[in-house]
Amino acid sequence: MRFFSALAVPVLLFTVAALAMADDETGRIRVIGRASQEVAPDFASVEIGVETGGATPAAALDAASQAAKGIVASAREMGVAEADIGTSSITLQPRTKTVRQPDGTMGERDDGYTAGNRVRVRLAEMGKLGELMRRTLESGANRIQGISFGLRDPAAAETAVQVAAVKDARAQAERIAEATGVKLGTVVSIESPPRAESPRPMPYAMAMKAAAPRGRTAVPVVAGSIETSAEVDAVFAISR
Known part of the structure; x- marks a missing residue:
């Protein structure tokens, strides 16, 4: 089971960029796209x-x-x-x-x-x-x-949030272009610094607890979830 972190939307949320600006002198729009998701360990x-x-x-x-x-x-x-x-x-x-x-x-x-x-x-x-x-x-x-x-294929989770972060960056750039009355052009550059995975101490769907035979106590184990995040620094051209 996989789900993206959310505040207002229950299933999917891309964090709004911390930096967004239109530069009329250079004809570019620069944004920071971010995304994160929580995945159940396998x-x-x-x-x-x-x-x-x-x-x-x-x-x-x-x-x-x-x-x-x-x-x-x-x-x-x-x-x-x-x-x-x-x-x-x-x-x-x-x-x-x-x-x-x-x-x-x-x-x-x-x-x-x-x-x-x-x-x-x-x-x-x-x-x-x-x-x-x-x-x-x-x-x-x-x-x-x-x-x-952990995850047997952590690269898959990392790829998913990286793609989501890029989509977040484009969505922000489109909003800025619309608000300033310009047309968004092609991507000039995208930089994606690596972000580490970090387990979060929150319960997953169920406690991993085996049924115990009579006279024995099962050892309850809660798996929690693994959060993966990504961030991209994207620059778009302004189409004249």
């Missing part, structure tokens, strides 16, 4: 992992690896494609603990090793995200972080 990405301890490096790493296999297996069971499952990090480091020395001072002492394994899962069926996190916790995961939402 995938969710989450990093799920495990951190375990062991007396030896091998013991710690083996425990983390076993739990990571459970995370991957849970994702596969839910129909996540292999291309959307990948290891994001593996860590192993010595662990220490604070102890009191015989002389009464505090010091550090070796206390085995800590290993970590994190898996990044990208899920197209966002309604299953909460259930995925619950299942992976039951399979041994104890870390969830980095939940994000």
Whole structure:
């Protein structure tokens, strides 16, 4: 689902230009066209992992690896494609603990090793995200972080708002030409500086909440929407 931001019109609105001027000396009209749209994300990405301890490096790493296999297996069971499952990090480091020395001072002492394994899962069926996190916790995961939402084809959204911004610029120029009693000519130049996408913290059509079996609580996840905007600096000739 895709919709343009609006104030008075519920479906479509092109932001009125901040700069519009007719220059009789140069015979040109310059305007700033702007447009924005909010698009529902089409995938969710989450990093799920495990951190375990062991007396030896091998013991710690083996425990983390076993739990990571459970995370991957849970994702596969839910129909996540292999291309959307990948290891994001593996860590192993010595662990220490604070102890009191015989002389009464505090010091550090070796206390085995800590290993970590994190898996990044990208899920197209966002309604299953909460259930995925619950299942992976039951399979041994104890870390969830980095939940994000995105578009598989962000270029399409960027192109749409860029075209809308150009149309906005032309509409403004036509209004200015009509108001000043001149005829709008051809485009002299158009500059379109890049504008970054920015997720907006607003709810999408529904909370992405999976049904939970008895005795379990589903993890509610709200996707929100992704806003894409564009701006063009357009110069039109005045036709004599």
